[in-house]
Amino acid sequence: MSKTTLTRRGLLKSGIATGAGLAVPTIFTGAAWAASHSGFTNAPGDSEVVLGFNVPQTGPYADEGADELRAYELAVEHLNGGGDGGMLSTFSSKTLDGTGILGRKVKFVTGDTQTKSDAARASAKSMIEKDGAIMITGGSSSGVAVAVQGLCQEAGIMFMAGLTHSNDTTGKDKKANGFRHFFNAYQSAAALGPVLKALYGDDRKAYHLTADYTWGWTQEESMVAFTEDIGWETVNTVLTPLSATDFSSYIAPVLNSGADVLILNHYGGNMVNSLTNAVQFGLREKMVNGKQFEIVVPLYSELMARGAGQNIKGIPGSQNWDWKLENEKGARYVGTNAFVQSFGEKYGFPPSQAAQTCYAQTLLYADAVARAGSFNPCAVVEALEGFEFDGLGNGPTLYRADDHQCFKDVVVVRGKENPENEFDLVEIVEVTPSEKVTYAPDNEMFAGGNLGECNPGA
Amino acid sequence: MDAIILQVLNGLDKGSAYALIALGLTLIFGTLGVVNFAHGALFMLGAFCAVTMQRILSASYTVIDETKTDFLGNPQKVDVPYVEGWFGPDIGTAIVDWSVPLAILFAIPVMLLIGYIMERGLIKHFYKRPHADQILVTFGLAIVLQELIKYFYGANPIPTPAPEVFRGSFDFGLLLGFAENTIIYPYWRMIYFVFSLVIIGAVFGFLQFTTFGMVVRAGMADRETVGLLGINIDRKFTIMFGIAAAVAGLAGVMYTPINSPNYHMGMDFLVLSFVVVVVGGMGSLPGAVLAGFMLGILEAFASMNWIKDIVPGIDQIIIYLVAILILLTRPRGLMGRKGVMEE
Numbered sequence: 001m002s003k004t005t006l007t008r009r010g011l012l013k014s015g016i017a018t019g020a021g022l023a024v025p026t027i028f029t030g031a032a033w034a035a036s037h038s039g040f041t042n043a044p045g046d047s048e049v050v051l052g053f054n055v056p057q058t059g060p061y062a063d064e065g066a067d068e069l070r071a072y073e074l075a076v077e078h079l080n081g082g083g084d085g086g087m088l089s090t091f092s093s094k095t096l097d098g099t100g101i102l103g104r105k106v107k108f109v110t111g112d113t114q115t116k117s118d119a120a121r122a123s124a125k126s127m128i129e130k131d132g133a134i135m136i137t138g139g140s141s142s143g144v145a146v147a148v149q150g151l152c153q154e155a156g157i158m159f160m161a162g163l164t165h166s167n168d169t170t171g172k173d174k175k176a177n178g179f180r181h182f183f184n185a186y187q188s189a190a191a192l193g194p195v196l197k198a199l200y201g202d203d204r205k206a207y208h209l210t211a212d213y214t215w216g217w218t219q220e221e222s223m224v225a226f227t228e229d230i231g232w233e234t235v236n237t238v239l240t241p242l243s244a245t246d247f248s249s250y251i252a253p254v255l256n257s258g259a260d261v262l263i264l265n266h267y268g269g270n271m272v273n274s275l276t277n278a279v280q281f282g283l284r285e286k287m288v289n290g291k292q293f294e295i296v297v298p299l300y301s302e303l304m305a306r307g308a309g310q311n312i313k314g315i316p317g318s319q320n321w322d323w324k325l326e327n328e329k330g331a332r333y334v335g336t337n338a339f340v341q342s343f344g345e346k347y348g349f350p351p352s353q354a355a356q357t358c359y360a361q362t363l364l365y366a367d368a369v370a371r372a373g374s375f376n377p378c379a380v381v382e383a384l385e386g387f388e389f390d391g392l393g394n395g396p397t398l399y400r401a402d403d404h405q406c407f408k409d410v411v412v413v414r415g416k417e418n419p420e421n422e423f424d425l426v427e428i429v430e431v432t433p434s435e436k437v438t439y440a441p442d443n444e445m446f447a448g449g450n451l452g453e454c455n456p457g458a
Numbered sequence: 459m460d461a462i463i464l465q466v467l468n469g470l471d472k473g474s475a476y477a478l479i480a481l482g483l484t485l486i487f488g489t490l491g492v493v494n495f496a497h498g499a500l501f502m503l504g505a506f507c508a509v510t511m512q513r514i515l516s517a518s519y520t521v522i523d524e525t526k527t528d529f530l531g532n533p534q535k536v537d538v539p540y541v542e543g544w545f546g547p548d549i550g551t552a553i554v555d556w557s558v559p560l561a562i563l564f565a566i567p568v569m570l571l572i573g574y575i576m577e578r579g580l581i582k583h584f585y586k587r588p589h590a591d592q593i594l595v596t597f598g599l600a601i602v603l604q605e606l607i608k609y610f611y612g613a614n615p616i617p618t619p620a621p622e623v624f625r626g627s628f629d630f631g632l633l634l635g636f637a638e639n640t641i642i643y644p645y646w647r648m649i650y651f652v653f654s655l656v657i658i659g660a661v662f663g664f665l666q667f668t669t670f671g672m673v674v675r676a677g678m679a680d681r682e683t684v685g686l687l688g689i690n691i692d693r694k695f696t697i698m699f700g701i702a703a704a705v706a707g708l709a710g711v712m713y714t715p716i717n718s719p720n721y722h723m724g725m726d727f728l729v730l731s732f733v734v735v736v737v738g739g740m741g742s743l744p745g746a747v748l749a750g751f752m753l754g755i756l757e758a759f760a761s762m763n764w765i766k767d768i769v770p771g772i773d774q775i776i777i778y779l780v781a782i783l784i785l786l787t788r789p790r791g792l793m794g795r796k797g798v799m800e801e
Contacts, residue, residue: 058605058608058613059613061613062608062612062613063612063613063614236763238763238766241773241774243726245717245723245726246472246716246717248468248471248472248647248758249465249468249472249757249758249761249762249773250761252461252464252465252468253461253762253763255464255639255640255641255642256460256461256464256640269614269615269720272614272615272718273615273717273718276617276716276717276718277716277717280625280627280644280646280647280716281627281642281643281644282626282627282639282642282644285626285627286639286642287639288639303614304614306614306617307614307615307616307617307718308615308617308718309617309619309718310617310619311617323529324529340529340530341530344529344530345530349529350529420526420534421528421534423529
């Protein structure tokens with residue numbers, strides 16, 4: 001157990017270490033990392049290494065957090081050689097062999113984010129300082145992810161983001177020690193734009209209701225840009241408080257706004273309630289401008305779709321991954337079935353996209369450590385930057401060095417009209433290839449941030 | 459004009475929920491003198507009575523459908539509700555479809571019982587304690603209740619739809635001479651408003667026109683004297699606590715088709731309902747109802763886009779602003795009585 005406190009001496013040491021690291025040509029650093037298992041925060045001993053899973057265990061996203069935790073536990077089991085190995089057998093990198101990470105048995109501690117930034121930072125800090133966690137991962141909210149990512153950067157700990165969809169996580173708030181596997185608001189909008197044009201045409205008037213926090217703002221900005229790109233007009237954009245439960249007062253003005261599409265930039269309970277209210281007010285039966293009124297939910301979640309019940313039928317949206325992907329879209333998405341089999345056998349139901357991204361992040365971290373030959377965060381960052389991989393269910397994927405964002409295919413879905421069972425809630429409309437959702441690192445929607453230098457801490 | 463009518467309608471259904479919860483709160487405060495922070499949790503428990511009823515009616519047995527496979531490739535297990543087996547698919551489906559209205563019958567005895575147990579088991583020990591103690595213990599109870607619900611039902615909202623026949627919406631615009639689709643209002647929200655009026659009327663009628671109600675009103679005015687007359691006023695107040703719990707519970711049952719219930723929904727209403735009680739006047743039943751509807755409508759108006767353009771964020775603070783104004787000008791609230799919470 002080691003304790004991390006930022007002292008003047010520690011800062012000087014870190015500065016010297018970082019400076020020395022930067023001064024050495026990259027070609028030498030891989031070998032140098034391999035030789036060193038100290039000089040960074042929470043350097044593990046020879047027998048075990050501790051990972052910190054920071055997920056919402058209480059609060060409105062507790063069910064999603066529970067699914068994330070299931071995936072993390074499964075990943076740890078597989079890393080330690082248990083179970084059927086899951087996606088270890090399909091992962092394109094073959095450094096992981098079921099003997100833990102670099103020969104150390106993987107242990108884990110958990111924290112409860114409560115979907116609150118301050119609580120999430122406190123639990124992450126506790127796992128770093130009291131439990132000696134070498135890596136923190138998890139989250140079901142962008143506000144939380146940005147806060148914990150900042151903390152990990154300061155502490156010299158790796159942060160492998162869970163479910164966070166705001167552009168800011170790998171945009172203006174990106175950090176060198178943070179990596180995101182999940183897709184983002186820009187990618188959702190880029191994938192949805194052409195599909196919406198094909199479904200509803202290019203002459204539409206859109207009204208946005210948007211959750212008033214970092215994710216909502218970037219989701220709205222992205223959707224406005226891409227829908228206007230296909231010829232749609234934006235009639236109005238209205239921010240709704242995150243705490244809102246009844247959206248009837250926000251839905252009512254939509255009726256007389258002249259809009260014929262309602263875009264709900266909402267997630268979780270907000271999405272369930274706003275969609276339910278919109279359907280109650282008969283928006284989906286309404287004809288406006290000679291067209292059928294339509295509703296769009298840019299970010300889907302299977303768990304939330306279950307909450308919305310029948311109201312979700314026919315509503316388009318996007319996902320990072322879907323458990324039916326390999327069966328319906330073929331071997332490009334290899335790893336999906338292995339993960340679904342492994343998860344389904346253990347827990348009795350298919351995994352959510354949150355579970356998949358968390359499982360993948362754990363494997364990606366372990367693999368990066370193995371390839372780098374060191375737990376030193378700077379070595380891991382170097383191993384992950386520009387890393388191209390496959391076999392984790394999303395098809396060929398790149399971890400871009402410029403912003404630590406994963407680039408991979410995006411799944412466009414629709415609420416299924418006639419689900420065959422309680423897990424069969426969405427149908428895959430299209431899978432948008434990675435190149436269609438890739439943007440330049442200096443894209444204006446991601447402007448203002450700076451990765452900075454990796455921080456090994458200690 | 460159409461937008462204003464629509465927001466009035468929106469305010470009425472929101473106000474209905476505030477009024478029903480505030481009515482129960484006021485009943486408890488007026489009779490027992492207890493500041494009950496667990497009252498939002500009673501609203502939530504009522505909503506989960508509807509969820510429970512839906513689950514009971516949907517209780518199923520499993521059959522294997524060899525022609526289909528599940529997500530793991532095994533033969534598909536299909537759940538068939540018992541009611542469909544007993545009454546046939548049509549009647550069985552209709553029974554499940556009507557689970558929310560049927561839940562009213564289930565919720566009344568359950569909520570009365572919960573209220574009774576709550577009062578006898580916990581609240582009665584805090585009658586003579588300061589209000590701060592009552593707030594702490596009832597708030598703690600609310601957290602325990604919501605965590606219990608989360609443990610058994612999960613954190614996600616659970617869809618509890620209205621019967622199919624009430625799922626559409628009514629075109630008020632046509633009725634008032636506006637163009638088609640101008641003022642649309644969901645049937646269930648209309649039902650909720652009418653239902654709340656019926657419940658409020660029933661509570662007032664019960665207190666006004668029955669002997670039991672007369673004794674309770676007398677007890678609210680002068681508990682000691684009523685006790686000296688040989689009436690067991692404590693027992694009557696316990697029953698009133700049960701009735702207040704049932705009112706909150708019924709408000710929760712009927713609210714489930716408006717917003718899918720989740721374990722936190724009671725807390726979402728609690729603070730606002732207390733503001734409603736204070737604005738209406740502590741201990742005043744008509745005040746609670748009046749303030750409930752008034753603040754519901756004000757909140758709906760403050761959500762109009764052109765108002766928010768002038769004062770951003772006004773929809774979030776309007777209720778509190780009005781509460782401050784009213785308390786500054788009428789310190790006892792709209793219909794508050796002298797001597798209540800003033801010692």
